[in-house]
Amino acid sequence: xxxxxxxYLQLRMFYVHKGAEKLFEDLPVGHGxxxxxxxxxxSSFAHATAFCHAVERAAGVEAPPRAxxxxxxxxxxxxxxxxxGDMGAICNDVAFATANxxxxxxxxxxxxxxxxxxxxxxxRGMACLGGVRYDFEAAHLDEVAQWLRWLKPxxxxxxxxxxxxxxxxxxxxxxxxxxxxxxxxxxxxxLAGRASGQDxxxxxxxxxxxxxxxxFTVPVFTEGDVQRRLAVRRxxxxxxxxxxxxxxxxxxxGPVRTVVGELPPGRTALGYVExxxxxxxxxxxxxxxxxxxxxxxxxxxxxxxxxxxxxxLGNIIPxxxxxxxxxxxxxxxxxx
Amino acid sequence: MFNVLRxxxxxxxxxxxxxxxxxxxxxxxxxxxxxxxxxxxxxxxAAAVCPTGAIACTDAGGRRTATLDLARCIFxxxxxxxxxxxxxxxxxxxxxxxxAALATSAIYALGPDGTHAxxxxxxxxxTEPPVSLDAIGRELKxxxxxxxxxxxxxxxxxxxxxxxxxxxxxxxxxxxxxxxxFGVHFVASPxxxxxxxxxxxxxxxMELALRKTYDAMPGPRLVVAVGACGCSGGIFGVNYATRGxxxxxxxxxxxxxxxxxxxxxxxxxxxxxxxxWPSRAG
Ligand code: SF4
Numbered sequence: 001x002x003x004x005x006x007x008y009l010q011l012r013m014f015y016v017h018k019g020a021e022k023l024f025e026d027l028p029v030g031h032g033x034x035x036x037x038x039x040x041x042x043s044s045f046a047h048a049t050a051f052c053h054a055v056e057r058a059a060g061v062e063a064p065p066r067a068x069x070x071x072x073x074x075x076x077x078x079x080x081x082x083x084x085g086d087m088g089a090i091c092n093d094v095a096f097a098t099a100n101x102x103x104x105x106x107x108x109x110x111x112x113x114x115x116x117x118x119x120x121x122x123x124r125g126m127a128c129l130g131g132v133r134y135d136f137e138a139a140h141l142d143e144v145a146q147w148l149r150w151l152k153p154x155x156x157x158x159x160x161x162x163x164x165x166x167x168x169x170x171x172x173x174x175x176x177x178x179x180x181x182x183x184x185x186x187x188x189x190x191l192a193g194r195a196s197g198q199d200x201x202x203x204x205x206x207x208x209x210x211x212x213x214x215x216f217t218v219p220v221f222t223e224g225d226v227q228r229r230l231a232v233r234r235x236x237x238x239x240x241x242x243x244x245x246x247x248x249x250x251x252x253x254g255p256v257r258t259v260v261g262e263l264p265p266g267r268t269a270l271g272y273v274e275x276x277x278x279x280x281x282x283x284x285x286x287x288x289x290x291x292x293x294x295x296x297x298x299x300x301x302x303x304x305x306x307x308x309x310x311x312x313l314g315n316i317i318p319x320x321x322x323x324x325x326x327x328x329x330x331x332x333x334x335x336x
Numbered sequence: 337m338f339n340v341l342r343x344x345x346x347x348x349x350x351x352x353x354x355x356x357x358x359x360x361x362x363x364x365x366x367x368x369x370x371x372x373x374x375x376x377x378x379x380x381x382a383a384a385v386c387p388t389g390a391i392a393c394t395d396a397g398g399r400r401t402a403t404l405d406l407a408r409c410i411f412x413x414x415x416x417x418x419x420x421x422x423x424x425x426x427x428x429x430x431x432x433x434x435x436a437a438l439a440t441s442a443i444y445a446l447g448p449d450g451t452h453a454x455x456x457x458x459x460x461x462x463t464e465p466p467v468s469l470d471a472i473g474r475e476l477k478x479x480x481x482x483x484x485x486x487x488x489x490x491x492x493x494x495x496x497x498x499x500x501x502x503x504x505x506x507x508x509x510x511x512x513x514x515x516x517x518f519g520v521h522f523v524a525s526p527x528x529x530x531x532x533x534x535x536x537x538x539x540x541x542m543e544l545a546l547r548k549t550y551d552a553m554p555g556p557r558l559v560v561a562v563g564a565c566g567c568s569g570g571i572f573g574v575n576y577a578t579r580g581x582x583x584x585x586x587x588x589x590x591x592x593x594x595x596x597x598x599x600x601x602x603x604x605x606x607x608x609x610x611x612x613w614p615s616r617a618g
Contacts, residue, residue, distance in 0.1 A: 015541045016496045019577035031387040034412060035571050041500025041596065085506075096342055104510030105350050110506075112362070119364035119424075121598055122500055125412045134364065157343055164339055332498045 004316040009309045017335040024295035025287075029055060029263060030129060032292065036282070037124050040299055040333030042082055045074045047282075047299075048127035049332075053208060053272025054282040054295075055129055059260045065210075065252035067131030070207030072210035072247050073144070074114075074123050074132070076240040079276035081110035083233040083240075084155075085326050090230050091162060093322035094171035102158050106151065113147050116140070131257030141248050148241055155241075161232055172227040176323030178311040180222055188307045190278015190300040191232045192327050196224035202274035209273075214246040224311070226319075230325040236276075262290050277301065277330065299333030344363040351514045354470060356605070359428060359600040366411045368593070369428040371404055373442050373459045375421045378451040382415040382422055388564065388571045391415050395446065399456060403441035405565035406430050407581075410595035430593040431605035438567065438591060456524055491529035491553070495546045495585075496578060497536030500594040501563045505533065513599040520606060526552040531609065537565040537578040550586045558589045558609050562602065566611045567591045 017333060020039055024032050036051035037044040037214015049071055056062060063071070111121040117140055118126040118133075126132055136144075162168060178188065180197030201218040203211040219235035221228035265288040272281045278300025287293035308327050315323060352360065361367070369391075379393040380400035386392075390408035393400050416422045432438050442459040444452035472560050492505055508515040509522060523529050526549045538546055550559070561582035564570035569580030592605030 015545070016494065016536065016539050017541060017577050017580065018496050018537055018539050018572050019575045020572070022577075023575060024571065027387070030385075031571075034387040034410065038498040038500065038564035038565075038571055038595075042503050044498075044500060085503075101511045102343065102347065104507070105347060105512065108350075108507065108510060108512045115365055116362040117364070119362075119366040119413065120411075122503060122596065124410070124500075124595060125366065125414075157346075161339060161343055305441075330499060331494070332496075 005314050006312050006317060009312050011305055011309060014335045016331050021295055021297055021334040024292050026135060029290055029292060033127050033129060039297055040330040043275045045078050045123040045127060046273045050271045050273040050280045050282045052127055052129050054269045054284045056260060057269035057271060057285055058267040058286050059263050061130060061258055061260050063131040063257050064255050066254045067256045069210040069247050069251050070132045070136060070256060072245060075235060076125055076243050077110060077114055078123060080237055080240050081107050082276045083237050084110060087230060087233050090322055090325050091168055093325050094168055096165055096168045099162055106154055116143055130260040133165050135256045144248060154198050155237060171224055172230060175226045175319050176311040176315055176326060178224040178307050180224060182310050186306050189303060190289060192229060192304050192307055194220045195228040195232045196292045197222040202272055202279050210247055214243050216243050226326040297336055299330055301334045303327035304329050305334060348378060350511050352512055354600055361426040365426045366413045367425045368430050369415055369422050370405055370425050372421045374455055382419040385414040385418045393506055398446050398570055400444045400446055401441055403439055406438040406593045407591060409566055409593060410564050427548055428598055428601040429474050429604035431608050432591055435591060438593060488531055489521060489523045489529050490531045491523055491526045492533045493549055495534050495536045495542045495548060496539035497565060502537040504596045504599050504602060507599045508602055529553055531558040531560060533562055534582045535540050535562045535566050537563050537569045537572040538582055539578050543579055559586055560590045560592060560605055560609050561588045562592045563597060564593060564595045567593055
């Protein structure tokens with residue numbers, strides 16, 4: 001540091017390393033779903049589902065269509081509640097506290113919807129091998145539709161509130177720039193990548209769950225500043241609302257869970273999910289006795305952390321919180 | 337500017353009146369599990385599906401000691417699916433002043449097939465330790481509560497959590513739960529704090545940092561362990577990378593179970609720690 005601008009940022013990670021990967025080898029494979037929920041708490045459902053995808057693939061079974069659709073609903077709800085919170089929090093870091101309060105107000109309604117649908121505000125306990133644990137009945141789907149009708153104008157007003165705040169825009173534009181070349185070289189993924197020209201989204205490129213049955217666009221910007229990472233979130237919420245409507249409109253009938261029998265030993269499989277932060281991978285190798293010999297987890301935060309050290313260079317110290325929040329990377333997901 | 341005011345006015349007051357009114361829950365909300373102890377026929381199926389060991393049993397000499405430990409429970413509801421004698425309640429406020437108070441156990445005589453033949457010792461809820469053992473202790477507690485009663489500064493420490501607890505703790509600062517109603521606010525340094533709110537199984541890499549944070553606090557000070565991981569180590573337990581529960585590293589005053597505890601449960605725990613929980617809500 002020399003005066004205000006940041007000259008160098010060094011990351012010191014792995015303070016919250018808690019041996020999760022090793023623990024997967026000790027637990028019965030069904031319990032692994034609960035452990036996966038606790039790898040990165042704000043992506044509980046995405047992590048658990050990526051783990052389920054891997055184990056299901058190793059077992060050679062596929063979740064029934066209705067389960068895949070319900071997984072998609074939960075994944076999009078997870079995206080929406082996190083994006084809402086982050087949009088407000090980014091504004092908060094440049095002293096627009098009112099926007100944060102509105103963001104948290106909207107997020108709270110999303111968390112309550114999660115609880116109504118799955119019994120947990122963070123969608124925990126919903127994922128399971130072979131599908132999902134709870135079906136959504138007509139009344140539940142009605143609640144989702146009603147919530148969407150409520151959210152749309154509220155979100156529109158929220159977006160307008162931020163757009164009108166010239167002071168906020170002033171602080172966020174050209175702040176924390178991650179250039180597309182740098183993003184490409186570092187292999188930055190997810191929403192941070194898409195704000196820096198990396199046009200990748202597993203939901204579109206390698207559809208899982210129900211994503212091949214719905215239409216949506218993937219917002220991409222090239223400026224790579226905090227403003228664009230905010231904009232990616234904004235656009236993704238619009239898309240997610242559209243996805244939810246489509247899934248509810250064509251929800252397949254049938255069971256929400258299929259039996260995953262004893263795992264054949266010595267198989268390997270990869271499971272993945274595009275979580276709200278980016279792509280989440282679980283790679284498993286099975287062992288005799290319905291156990292795992294190895295479970296490798298890759299949270300999108302892992303390769304995105306170095307991007308923060310690049311994006312912050314030359315920015316002033318007071319902008320650090322906003323730049324950091326615009327990436328909002330997971331310590332726990334990285335450290336595992 | 338006008339739009340900012342207009343929108344605030346349009347949103348109106350969204351703050352809950354909790355704890356004056358009960359926690360707002362939905363029919364599917366999973367709170368603490370409840371066991372019908374006299375009707376419990378076999379503890380083994382529930383213990384087998386419980387991912388954290390919150391339900392556990394040990395057999396010796398034709399008897400079985402079966403335990404439900406809320407400090408470990410992640411409220412997943414798998415036990416209730418496996419066993420008709422267990423049901424999930426909506427109750428999320430489980431905070432207790434001692435680890436022992438969170439565990440309940442009973443002893444059964446076993447039949448030939450390993451099921452429960454009869455209830456020998458009915459469940460004794462783990463007993464709360466006497467609030468303080470002597471007059472000095474009682475006085476100290478009263479003084480702490482008086483000192484910290486009106487305004488409470490909290491330093492939050494992530495000692496290894498998955499950040500699920502943090503999602504809910506952040507909720508306390510929002511307009512809905514608004515902890516500032518109680519004079520509770522979050523500060524950026526342990527030097528300014530009356531209470532340490534600790535999440536996560538304490539990782540070996542955070543152990544020293546947690547100790548130092550605790551040491552840096554001025555007295556009187558309180559520690560609240562948050563979540564299944566903070567209370568007991570949770571699903572991570574103790575392994576090569578974690579030390580488990582917060583109380584393995586620093587003394588804990590109140591334990592708040594949950595995975596994560598929702599903002600209601602957090603408020604309950606925090607207010608319990610400073611003796612401000614309204615007696616109506618128990
Ligand atoms: S609800 Fe609690 S006791 Fe029951 S299975 Fe889940 S963790 Fe175990």
